[in-house]
Each structure stands twice: as structure tokens, then as C-alpha cells.
Amino acid sequence: MTESSFLKALETGLSWLYRTEQPPGGVITHHGIITGALNDRRYTFVPCGPKDLPLVIVNVVRREYDENGFLLSALDENELEELTAILRMMGSFYGYPVVERWNGHPFETGTVQLGSPVHPTLLAAVNTYRAGCPAHPDAGVLCACGWYRDGYQRMTIPDFGGFDSASTHHRVPVAAH
Numbered sequence: 001m002t003e004s005s006f007l008k009a010l011e012t013g014l015s016w017l018y019r020t021e022q023p024p025g026g027v028i029t030h031h032g033i034i035t036g037a038l039n040d041r042r043y044t045f046v047p048c049g050p051k052d053l054p055l056v057i058v059n060v061v062r063r064e065y066d067e068n069g070f071l072l073s074a075l076d077e078n079e080l081e082e083l084t085a086i087l088r089m090m091g092s093f094y095g096y097p098v099v100e101r102w103n104g105h106p107f108e109t110g111t112v113q114l115g116s117p118v119h120p121t122l123l124a125a126v127n128t129y130r131a132g133c134p135a136h137p138d139a140g141v142l143c144a145c146g147w148y149r150d151g152y153q154r155m156t157i158p159d160f161g162g163f164d165s166a167s168t169h170h171r172v173p174v175a176a177h
């Protein structure tokens with residue numbers, strides 16, 4: 001992973017959360033969108049986490065354990081701190097503060113919570129999802145009639161182009177304590 005493709009992916013995700021006008025009738029789960037794998041990492045952009053504030057989550061793609069079940073492929077020691085620092089810096093442009101972070105090393109996942117709600121049209125699409133299928137209220141969000149697929153297809157979803165490209169970076173296993 002080059003530093004620039006990593007930063008570009010973050011900008012793409014943040015721009016989707018904060019700057020993208022979604023069309024009427026759009027539907028998306030509160031889980032949001034996830035990048036392809038790069039450098040053994042995926043990044044998820046969650047429009048509505050706790051308190052309806054957005055989250056940026058980093059996950060290790062390949063989990064490796066030793067024979068005792070200890071995780072060998074944790075996030076790097078300062079990885080979540082560094083991600084938080086970058087997101088804080090970008091926040092001055094997108095207009096959010098960073099308010100909280102969870103996990104990170106020695107876990108395989110880390111979460112940063114951003115302190116401002118996402119674009120109102122994205123929030124509306126999540127709330128449409130939460131209300132469930134309008135034609136079959138008994139089935140709720142799990143209705144299989146196609147309402148979710150149709151609504152999702154209206155959404156503007158960014159292209160994390162190039163993020164699946166092969167990485168030359170090799171990670172050194174870190175023992176979990």
C-alpha cells in the first residue's frame with residue numbers, strides 16, 4: 001500500500017459520509033460501505049453508529065492464530081493512534097471532531113468515532129432502511145421482495161479503485177498478550 005492510496009481511500013470514504021448528496025428513495029444499512037483489501041487491511045465507513053454518529057473502522061483481513069488460539073495478526077502497536085491522528089487532521093476540512101476510539105492493538109480491529117452526523121441525505125437513506133419495507137411492514141428490514149436492492153441501487157457508492165491491488169508489504173506477526 002502506498003501512503004497516497006491509503007489517504008485517497010480515507011478521503012473517498014469521508015467524502016461519501018459528509019459531502020455526497022444521495023438521491024430520494026435511496027436505502028442503505030447503517031453498516032455502510034467497506035473498501036477492498038489492501039496491505040491486509042479493510043476500512044469500513046459506517047454512517048450511523050452509537051448516538052447516530054459515524055464510525056471509521058479498520059480491520060485485519062487475514063486473521064492468524066497460534067496453536068493456543070492467540071491472535072498473531074493484530075493491528076500494529078500505534079496503528080489506531082495514527083489513523084485517529086489522520087482522521088482528526090482531515091476533520092478540519094470535513095467539519096467533524098474525532099470524539100472517541102475503541103480497540104486497536106492487540107486486537108484485529110479498531111474504531112474511530114467522528115463527532116458530527118453524516119450528510120442529511122445519507123442519514124435519510126439509513127432511516128429509510130430502519131423503517132423496513134414499506135410494502136410489507138410485517139417483514140421489516142429483512143423483507144425479500146427486493147425493496148432493499150432497489151433502494152440500494154439508487155445510492156451513490158464510491159469506487160475505491162485500485163484498493164484491491166496486490167501489496168508488496170509483508171506484515172510481521174505481533175504476539176497478542
Ligand SMILES: [Zn+2]
Pocket residue numbers: 133134135136139143144145146147
Ligand atoms: Zn417487501
